[in-house]
Amino acid sequence: MWDYTDKVKDHFLHPRNVGEVENPDAIGEVGSLACGDALRLTFKLDENKRIQDIKFQTFGCASAIASSSALTEIAKGMTLEEAEKISNQDLAEFLGGLPEEKMHCSVMGKEALEAAIANYRGEEAVKEDFEIVCKCFGVTDKEIERVATENDLTSLEQITDFTKAGGGCQACHPKIEAILTKLWGKKPVEPAENLVPAGQKLTNLQKIRLIQETLEREILPPIRSDGGDLELIDVAGDTIYVALRGSCSFCPQSQFTLKNFVEAKLREFVSPDLVVEEVKG
Amino acid sequence: MKTVYLDNNATTRTAPEVVEAMLPFFSELYGNASSMHSFGGQVGKHLARAREQVAALIGAHPAEIIFTSCGTESNNAAIMGTLYSYPEKKHIVICRVEHPAVLNVGHHLQARGYRVTELGVDRQGKLNLDELRASLKEDTALVSIMAANNETGVLFPIDEIAAIAKERGIPFHTDAVQAVGKIPMDMSRSPIDLLSLSGHKLHAPKGIGALYLRKGTKFSPFMIGGHQEGGRRGGTENVPYIVGLGRAAEFVTDHMEEENTRVRALRDRLETELIQRIPNTLINGDPLNRLPNTSNISFEYIEGESILMLLNEEGICASSGSACTSGSLQPSHVLRAMGVPFTAAHGSVRFSLSIYNTDADVDHVIKVMPPIIERIREMSPFWKDYQAGKPPSSFLTGGDVEHHVHG
Numbered sequence: 246m247w248d249y250t251d252k253v254k255d256h257f258l259h260p261r262n263v264g265e266v267e268n269p270d271a272i273g274e275v276g277s278l279a280c281g282d283a284l285r286l287t288f289k290l291d292e293n294k295r296i297q298d299i300k301f302q303t304f305g306c307a308s309a310i311a312s313s314s315a316l317t318e319i320a321k322g323m324t325l326e327e328a329e330k331i332s333n334q335d336l337a338e339f340l341g342g343l344p345e346e347k348m349h350c351s352v353m354g355k356e357a358l359e360a361a362i363a364n365y366r367g368e369e370a371v372k373e374d375f376e377i378v379c380k381c382f383g384v385t386d387k388e389i390e391r392v393a394t395e396n397d398l399t400s401l402e403q404i405t406d407f408t409k410a411g412g413g414c415q416a417c418h419p420k421i422e423a424i425l426t427k428l429w430g431k432k433p434v435e436p437a438e439n440l441v442p443a444g445q446k447l448t449n450l451q452k453i454r455l456i457q458e459t460l461e462r463e464i465l466p467p468i469r470s471d472g473g474d475l476e477l478i479d480v481a482g483d484t485i486y487v488a489l490r491g492s493c494s495f496c497p498q499s500q501f502t503l504k505n506f507v508e509a510k511l512r513e514f515v516s517p518d519l520v521v522e523e524v525k526g
Numbered sequence: 527m528k529t530v531y532l533d534n535n536a537t538t539r540t541a542p543e544v545v546e547a548m549l550p551f552f553s554e555l556y557g558n559a560s561s562m563h564s565f566g567g568q569v570g571k572h573l574a575r576a577r578e579q580v581a582a583l584i585g586a587h588p589a590e591i592i593f594t595s596c597g598t599e600s601n602n603a604a605i606m607g608t609l610y611s612y613p614e615k616k617h618i619v620i621c622r623v624e625h626p627a628v629l630n631v632g633h634h635l636q637a638r639g640y641r642v643t644e645l646g647v648d649r650q651g652k653l654n655l656d657e658l659r660a661s662l663k664e665d666t667a668l669v670s671i672m673a674a675n676n677e678t679g680v681l682f683p684i685d686e687i688a689a690i691a692k693e694r695g696i697p698f699h700t701d702a703v704q705a706v707g708k709i710p711m712d713m714s715r716s717p718i719d720l721l722s723l724s725g726h727k728l729h730a731p732k733g734i735g736a737l738y739l740r741k742g743t744k745f746s747p748f749m750i751g752g753h754q755e756g757g758r759r760g761g762t763e764n765v766p767y768i769v770g771l772g773r774a775a776e777f778v779t780d781h782m783e784e785e786n787t788r789v790r791a792l793r794d795r796l797e798t799e800l801i802q803r804i805p806n807t808l809i810n811g812d813p814l815n816r817l818p819n820t821s822n823i824s825f826e827y828i829e830g831e832s833i834l835m836l837l838n839e840e841g842i843c844a845s846s847g848s849a850c851t852s853g854s855l856q857p858s859h860v861l862r863a864m865g866v867p868f869t870a871a872h873g874s875v876r877f878s879l880s881i882y883n884t885d886a887d888v889d890h891v892i893k894v895m896p897p898i899i900e901r902i903r904e905m906s907p908f909w910k911d912y913q914a915g916k917p918p919s920s921f922l923t924g925g926d927v928e929h930h931v932h933g
Contacts, residue, residue, distance in 0.1 A: 246838070257835060263905050278908055281829060281849050281857065281872045285907040302907035304872075306831035306850035310905060347850075382855070405855070412855030471634060495748070497609050498638030 249307060250341035256311035261318050264300045273361025275353055280382050280409065282309050282350065284357040288320070290365075296320050296328060301357075308347035315339045316354040325362050331355060332395060333407075348407045352392055378420045381413025389424050399429055452515060453480055459514040464507055468493060475507065483518045485511060488525070499523070527841040530887045534727075535676050535704060535820060535878035536845055540770070541729040547773035548731075551766035559763055560754065569765055576772025580736050583775035584702075584721065585712035592737045592755045593768050597703040597724030598627040600737040601670075603748035603759065604699040604720040605631050608668045609640075610746035615667035617641045621653060621682075622863040624672050628701050629859070645671075650812040651680035651864050658687060662694050669698045673705035673721075677847055677860040677876055678811030679820025681705070688717040697743060703727055703735075707778035708785055708817050719743045725767065729880075730774035734767035781881045789879050790818035792888050796877060797821050799892040804899050806912075810866055810874060819879045822847070822861075824870035825899050827908040830857075833875055836898045842891055847874040869908070 249257075269287035276283030282305040291297035299320055301313040315336050320328045333351035337343045343351060375385035392398065392407050401421050405411045411421050447455070460477060468475055473493030478486040487507065489499050496502070500523070508521040531539070557566030559573050577588040594600045605618070605628070620632045622644045632642040643661040645653055653671070662669070669691040673684050688698040699720035705711065706721075707728030713721065720743060725734035739745055739758065751760020778785075801807050806826040825833065830848025837844055847858025849872070856862065857871040866874070877891070903909040911917070 257832070258839070260905065265910075274907075278868045278872075281855070281868075283907060302905055302910060304827070304906045304908050305829050306848070307835050308850075309829075310832065409855050471637065492634070495606065496634075496638060497606070497613060498635070498640070501639045 247307070247344050247347070249311075249344075252339075252341040253308060253311045253343065256314040256340065257307040260310055260314040262300045262314065262321075263302070265302065266298045266300045271361045271365035273357045273359070273364055275356045275360055276304070277383065278304065281305065282353055282409075284309070284313050284353050286313075286316075286357040286361045288361060288365075290325075294324055296323050296325075305350065305353075306347070308343050308350040309353065311340055312336050312343070312350040312354040313357075316358060320358060325365065328358060329362060331358060333392075334396065345403075345406045348396075349409050352407055356388075378424070379408075379410035379413065379417045381417075382409040384408050384410035386420075386424055389421060390428060393425065393428055399425060401425070447516065449480070455515045456480060456485060456511060459511055463510045463514060468502075478524045483516065483520055485519055485521050486524045487521060489523060528890075530840075530842045530883075530890050532877040532879055532883065532887065532891070533843045533845050534880040535679075535876065537726045537732060538729045538880055539882055540726075540731045541774060541777050543777055544730055544770045544773045548766040548770040551769055555765075559765060560752070572769050573763055573765060576768045576775075579772035579775040580723075583711075583779055584706060584723070584738060585714040585716075586738050587741065589756070590713070590738055590741055592739055592759050593763060593771070594735040594737055594759060595733060595764070596735040597625075597701070597722050597727070598735075599748075600703075600722030600724070600735045601625075601627040601699075601701050602631055603737055604722060604739075605635075605668060605670060607745045607748050608697055608699065608720070609635070610748075611744035612667040615665040617643070617663050617666045619643045619645065619658065619661050619666060619669045619671075621645045621647065621671050623647055623651065623675055623677075623860040624670070625676055625701055625703070628670055628672070647863055649865050651675060651678050651810070651860070652812055652815075653682060653687075655683070655686065655690065659690055662691070662696060666694070666696050669696055671698075671700060673700045673702035673711075674708070674817050674820075675811070675860060676704045677858055678822045678864075679704070679817035679878075680811040681709070681815050681817065684718060685716045688719070692717045704817060704820075707774075707782070708819060710782065713738060713740070720745075725771045725774060728774050728778045730771045731767060734764060734771045736771065784881050786818045789881055789883065792883055792885065793819055793821050793877070793879050796879075796888045796891060797823065799888075800895055803892070803896045807899075808870060810861060810864065810870075821877045823875055823877070824861075824866065825873040825875070825903075826869045827906050827912055828873045828899065828902045830873050830875060832902045833873065833898060836901070837875075837891075837894070840890070840894045840898075842894070845876040845878070847876065848872055 266287040266289045270289050273286040285302045288296050288299040299317045301317055303310050303313040319331055319339060333355045336351040336354050375387045378384055378386050378389060388408060389404055389410055396407055398404055398407060401411055401418060404421050411418055472491050474490035476488045476490060478488050493499050503521050503523055511519045555569055557569045559566060559570040577591050581588040581591050620628055636642045645657055647653055671682055671687050674681050684700045691698040697719040700718055701722045703722055703724040706723040719740045721738035723736050726732040747758050749759045749761055754760055754763055797809060800823060808824050810822040810824055830846030831850040834844060834846050847861050849855050849857045861871040861874055
């Protein structure tokens with residue numbers, strides 16, 4: 246069970262402002278049945294153009310309902326200009342925090358409010374060029390960029406926690422990584438040939454350093470994500486000796502992994518002459 | 527507040543009889559069964575007794591029982607141990623609704639060059655045996671299909687599947703973790719080659735399981751160490767837990783009739799009453815060919831975690847196929863593979879009973895469930911749309927409704 250704060254539980258068990266405002270001035274809708282989260286927001290302004298009444302209907306988990314309830318409590322009495330400044334962090338903070346994996350609920354609240362304000366102003370829902378990056382959850386490149394910027398998100402996992410993008414079939418992971426790289430920059434991989442003047446060979450120290458860097462950056466993360474591991478044992482000339490650990494050590498396909506993945510990556514990033522050999526034990 | 531525990535497919539209460547049987551092996555009977563001295567040797571007799579008890583539960587010979595640490599280990603050992611024995615064969619057949627202890631092993635193998643056929647299921651969660659036959663290849667090393675689905679309780683025709691595999695000379699493994707102890711299983715009359723079972727699903731503690739390995743089946747050890755378990759699984763035996771599993775095997779044998787009569791009737795009453803009292807409620811899975819203790823019910827247009835949270839407030843423990851309960855973002859892979867629509871898949875609840883459940887437990891759920899569902903539906907825009915006669919698809923954008931299954 247999730248470790249929800251008392252305030253999240255309170256707003257889930259006793260949600261404020263549930264329902265639809267009668268004859269609303271605006272309606273905002275985000276989410277979908279397929280996604281498992283959806284929010285419909287309606288509000289009415291008073292004579293001073295402040296939000297007089299605001300109500301929600303939410304399809305979703307306890308966090309989604311609590312975030313919707315929090316949003317209506319915060320926004321009530323605000324002008325639209327003030328309400329526009331409500332961030333998803335404001336909703337999360339109001340609730341005393343949300344689990345990282347549930348931050349997308351707070352983002353949904355903010356987006357519903359934006360949609361409602363746009364509806365009030367008669368703006369088109371689609372206002373700029375975008376590309377749907379995550380087809381499973383219908384998340385666009387613009388949404389990913391915006392949520393990443395507003396919340397200082399730098400990893401794919403964080404993008405998934407906050408937007409759901411990438412949480413389905415995972416086909417969009419490279420695109421999300423590319424957006425993050427474009428947004429935050431990343432030290433480009435330095436090809437081996439840039440390290441030495443033309444015509445010269447890598448020194449042993451340069452070679453070992455490059456091998457270690459390539460292992461850490463390119464090879465170990467996917468292997469470790471599968472419960473395996475690999476240890477660099479020795480480097481003798483162009484032969485690299487490694488030992489397989491974890492689930493790799495008993496995997497019937499370990500030789501395939503060594504030749505078609507480990508050796509291929511080392512040849513790509515260090516030297517095309519390298520050969521990888523397994524050391525048992 | 528009284529706890530009403532209806533999550534027995536997650537884990538069961540360790541029977542007091544089982545605990546009692548285990549206790550001496552934590553204190554006076556602590557010898558190592560492999561030791562030469564009689565202090566250890568006497569423990570070996572209890573180990574042998576437990577092996578007989580587990581074998582008797584599934585109609586096997588004691589020598590065909592390998593004790594493991596859990597159902598997951600049994601499944602992994604069965605699959606990897608068979609593949610090690612057929613290194614030239616690079617294809618296995620599993621099912622899309624397997625437990626992750628098989629499904630993710632398939633994905634793991636796929637990433638390493640194996641071809642993995644994931645057979646689909648129909649709306650009731652049933653396999654198409656013609657598809658199974660067509661999937662078998664010259665280099666198929668193993669067919670592994672579960673005996674009973676953990677989420678819906680749907681039973682698979684494993685004897686028939688084993689016979690189909692056997693015709694082609696292919697070993698057959700079944701993950702029977704949910705089935706053993708709930709329905710009769712008899713390896714002496716079945717062509718199954720390997721079978722996994724887990725202690726904590728049948729009133730033994732967590733941390734003990736067993737693998738049935740038919741005599742003559744090719745198998746390479748997954749855990750390599752000493753000569754324990756006939757050299758098929760190294761590591762000093764977890765004697766108290768093995769003794770507990772043995773006692774639990776007797777316990778569930780003694781209560782199997784009750785499981786299939788009284789518990790089944792409780793489950794059926796729970797379902798019937800909920801369907802009658804709550805509109806837009808449906809049962810997921812083959813209504814007849816199911817485990818006697820399991821009910822997977824969908825309440826349309828609402829989300830499962832919210833239901834579980836409110837049930838929890840009433841002291842009721844259940845599970846959901848909702849994505850939000852697990853931190854996953856897609857609802858249950860089992861319900862999606864069955865083609866359960868999103869209107870229902872997100873709002874599914876699994877009640878799984880045991881012999882410890884009573885009429886009062888079911889009465890409590892029947893009483894509190896209708897207002898809980900009504901309360902959450904009152905908040906749901908989709909329910910409002912449905913009541914207003916608007917299709918849910920008219921609401922909002924985004925979301926590819928295609929099912930995304932690895933491979």
